[in-house]
């Protein structure tokens with residue numbers, strides 16, 4: 100690795116906090132080495148008050164780009180010269196591309212979700228989805244599915260601070276994608292959720308439920324809501340198999356976990372930075388063993 104770093108090696112990185120657990124440096128540096136691209140990738144622990152400094156440093160160091168993780172994804176938006184359509188609708192950025200000082204903000208989380216489904220033989224175009232969640236991951240998934248031609252999206256969330264945001268997301272989807280029907284419901288109404296799941300092609304958990312400390316819980320309480328034609332997805336990637344996926348699998352559903360979304364959002368960002376295709380098979384080996 101050290102041998103390939105020279106005086107002309109370009110820098111990319113990740114900003115956010117915490118970042119020390121991130122798989123991104125391994126994923127990118129492996130890919131640069133494999134493809135013979137003269138870049139290196141580091142993770143920088145940056146909190147919200149230091150975002151402005153990080154953006155200035157990014158320009159000063161002529162970095163090719165930066166990934167952005169929590170809690171900085173919305174804060175960086177105001178420093179962008181341009182936003183991708185999804186980043187504009189969502190109001191968050193996870194990938195900044197620096198073209199000679201001009202910064203474009205993209206969000207590849209939703210693309211990562213859609214491409215992970217494609218990798219498992221599932222296309223969202225023309226499909227009805229029921230999606231639990233209204234936070235960062237959920238919004239990215241909902242907006243990208245709408246942009247990619249989903250026919251209908253039924254959003255369920257608890258009546259917490261995110262509920263208002265789900266209503267705003269549905270409004271934004273209706274404006275940007277008039278052909279996509281988007282409605283919001285209270286997740287406490289499990290009978291309504293079962294009704295929406297009954298004619299859905301895809302169900303997605305995009306909440307924190309299923310992740311520690313809620314790893315013993317699932318957003319679907321009534322297991323008769325699962326039907327054999329339903330593809331059940333989780334954005335939670337730790338644990339690999341959530342309670343939701345375990346129960347859906349037992350009910351005969353095709354199940355897709357959150358790990359691949361993590362990989363494919365990186366693949367999309369890599370393409371934006373380099374124009375090249377990430378060597379996916381090798382990266383899968385590094386990330387998932």
Ligand code: NAD
Nearest residue numbers: 232233234235236237257261306307310334335357360361
């Ligand atoms: P967030 O804090 O923005 O949103 C949290 C969501 O969980 C909200 O919709 C909230 O209402 C809901 N929620 C919280 N407590 C709940 C409860 N008791 N019952 C039902 N819903 C509840 O979080 P986020 O950034 O959107 O992350 C959500 C999950 O997605 C996390 O597990 C995160 O690790 C995962 N994620 C995965 C990827 C990936 O690439 N696979 C990417 C981003 C996030």
